[in-house]
Amino acid sequence: MMTNPNGIVTQGQFSFLPPLTDTQITAQIKYALSRGWALSVEYTDDPHPRNTYWEMFGAPMFDLKDPAGILMEVNNCRKTFPNHYIRVMAFSSVRGVESPTMSYIVNRPKNEPGFGLVRQETDGRNIRYTIHSYATDKPEGERY
Amino acid sequence: MTDKIDIQALLEESHINEVLDALDKNLVGLVPVKQRIREIAAYLLITKARLQLGIEAAKPSLHMCFTGNPGTGKTTVALKMAEMLHRLGYIRQNHVISVTRDDLVGQYIGHTAPKTKEVIKKAMGGVLFIDEAYYLYKPENERDYGQESIEILLQTMENHRDDLVVILAGYQDRMGTFFKSNPGLSSRIAHHIDFPDYNEDELLQITKLMSDAMHYNLDTNASKAMQEYIQRRKQQPHFANARSIRNALDRARLRQANRLFNDAIQNKKHATAADLSLITEADIRASRVFTNHKITDNKTG
Numbered sequence: 001m002m003t004n005p006n007g008i009v010t011q012g013q014f015s016f017l018p019p020l021t022d023t024q025i026t027a028q029i030k031y032a033l034s035r036g037w038a039l040s041v042e043y044t045d046d047p048h049p050r051n052t053y054w055e056m057f058g059a060p061m062f063d064l065k066d067p068a069g070i071l072m073e074v075n076n077c078r079k080t081f082p083n084h085y086i087r088v089m090a091f092s093s094v095r096g097v098e099s100p101t102m103s104y105i106v107n108r109p110k111n112e113p114g115f116g117l118v119r120q121e122t123d124g125r126n127i128r129y130t131i132h133s134y135a136t137d138k139p140e141g142e143r144y
Numbered sequence: 145m146t147d148k149i150d151i152q153a154l155l156e157e158s159h160i161n162e163v164l165d166a167l168d169k170n171l172v173g174l175v176p177v178k179q180r181i182r183e184i185a186a187y188l189l190i191t192k193a194r195l196q197l198g199i200e201a202a203k204p205s206l207h208m209c210f211t212g213n214p215g216t217g218k219t220t221v222a223l224k225m226a227e228m229l230h231r232l233g234y235i236r237q238n239h240v241i242s243v244t245r246d247d248l249v250g251q252y253i254g255h256t257a258p259k260t261k262e263v264i265k266k267a268m269g270g271v272l273f274i275d276e277a278y279y280l281y282k283p284e285n286e287r288d289y290g291q292e293s294i295e296i297l298l299q300t301m302e303n304h305r306d307d308l309v310v311i312l313a314g315y316q317d318r319m320g321t322f323f324k325s326n327p328g329l330s331s332r333i334a335h336h337i338d339f340p341d342y343n344e345d346e347l348l349q350i351t352k353l354m355s356d357a358m359h360y361n362l363d364t365n366a367s368k369a370m371q372e373y374i375q376r377r378k379q380q381p382h383f384a385n386a387r388s389i390r391n392a393l394d395r396a397r398l399r400q401a402n403r404l405f406n407d408a409i410q411n412k413k414h415a416t417a418a419d420l421s422l423i424t425e426a427d428i429r430a431s432r433v434f435t436n437h438k439i440t441d442n443k444t445g
Contacts, residue, residue, distance in 0.1 A: 058258075066237050066269025068307035073265065 008112050009047045012087060012103035022071060025088065025106055029067035032090035037101055038062045039070050040091070041077050043084045045143045047112070048133050057081075060091065060098070074106055083109045083144040109135075109144035149193045158231045160185055167224050171217055172353065173346035180337050181225070188232050205334040206234060206309045207301055209277075209323075211316040212339025215385030218313045219273065221339075225311065226271040235309055239270040245279040248293045256289040260296045268307050277312035278322035294326055301332050342385050347374045350386050354393055355423065360400075365425035376433045392431065399427040 010016055020028070032039055040060035044051060057077040061070055070088070077086050086107035091098040113134035120128040135143040155161065164185060167178060187204075194200035206229065210218040223240055230238035243263055250256035264272065274280070274297075280290040301310050312329075314322070316338060323330035342350065351370050355362055362370060370392075377388055384391075400423050407413045 061265065064265060064268070065239060066307070068236075068304065069265035069268035072268065072304070 007114065008108060009085070009105070011047075011049060012105055014104045019108075020104070020106060022075075025074065026067045026071055028102070028104065029070050029088065032102055033065065033067060035090075035092070035101075037090040037092050038098065039064070040089050041070070041073050041086065042089060043077055043081050043086045043107075045081075045084045045109075045140060046133065046136055047085060048131070048136070054085075054087065057086070060089075078107050081107075085109070111144065149197055151189065151193055154189060154193055158189070158233070160189065160228055160231050163224060163228045163231060167221075170353070171220065172349045173342050174217060174221075174339065177217075177221060177337055177339055180335070181221070181228075184335060185228060185232075188229070188234060192232060203234065203306055205305060205332065207333045208309070208311045208335040208337060209319065209333045210311060210313040210337050210339060211319045212313075213315060213341055213385060215387035215389075216339035216341060217386060218339055219275070221337075222271065222273045222311050222313070226309075229271070229309060235270050236307075237270040239267075240273050241267040241270065242273045242275060244275050245290065248274070248280065248297075249289050253289075256292045257296060260293045264296070264300050264304075264308065268304070271309045271311055273311045273313065275313050278314045278318040281322050281325055283321075283325060294329065298328055298332065344371065344374050344378070347385070347389055350389050351393065354386075354390060358393070358397070360393070360397065360421050360423050361418075362423050362428075363425070366423050366428055369425045369428040373428055373431060373433055380433065392428075392433075393423075395431065396423050396427045399430050400424070403427065 006016070008015075014020060029039060038060050041057040042054035043057055044054040057080075058073060061073065064070060074086065074088060084107065085105060087103055087105045089100055090102035092101045093099075115131040115133050118130050118132045120130070122128055164182060167181065171178070188206075191200055191204050195203070208225070210221065212218055219242065222242075226235065226240045227238055229235045241263065247263055248256070248260045250259045280294055282288040282290055297310065300308060312319070312333070348367070348371055351362070351367075351374075373392060374389070377383055377392070403424075403426070404415050404419065408415065
């Protein structure tokens, strides 16, 4: 029953902290830019922890120098998907591929129903456990 | 918290005088422009002091419009302006993103907004320089997508005043019509700066500056020829002030290279360093401007 003190999904950085303010997000973006990382904004309404690939909100921003442009995109995404999970990711190209270096949630649904534990009976009365997000019972786009 | 502020210290820490001095030294003529920039610099410095003392609450609007004929130094001044604003702390990045209509306006429905936003995102924190801004608005085509771009720009200029400074540039008369049809844009621009044309003496001075920068010398006769060239070139269409001078010099360099090349092959002459950097009268007089053919395109030399 994936519960935690706040009753919210905890993925990526800063997720046990209170929601980041715009100033704090700007500071994080600034840090990423100072390391030469590219940033992107992604969203989803499937909070399952194994859901690694979220939808991209526009292409990753490779040639921006100032955090204001990225924050603008975050706010655009919030406006478009006010009730989705939105995260900011940073990518480093040092290894020759764009590898994620940062990922933090900047927007979440007002009401997060959480996860249920599903038990599957298999051979020899064995039980397999998995988790199931209540939100995904509804079709995509109508979940929150 | 004191209610006194040391303007001298503010001036020194921003090193803004260096920018203004460089502007004076590297730009020939343009006296009214330099005057206006000094005024703006002083105003911004005082506003900064007022902000620090809490008299002023909001940052001033910094959007500008540069009008003037081609080759009068609008882009050069925009770069200096960005440096100045950066040093005074009004913009966070010392970068100028220079765009024209093609970078902002899309080809089909729904293409313009993302394109404009992309450019704005890139320019955030610095200066967005829109060259030939009047092209954005095409009154003869009511389905033109330029209007959409203007609306997005307007919105950004208002909502992201702290993040972005927009400088529009273009010919004066066309910019006049442009602003008349977009009154919202005109009222959001705090500073209109007009760039006058250069006179002949100033153009000759520019020639000197440019050839020095390229490490070339013009001898006395070549300078005289250049003077005559400027007089003639000014009468012809598509005269683009300093840019025409640059083009003329580039072509003179070509001819000089050709002359040295032929000398070396035919007369087996060795060239000295002085020869290599000398532009002679002949190099300039070979220009088509000195022949009496009527020239209509701007690729004249």
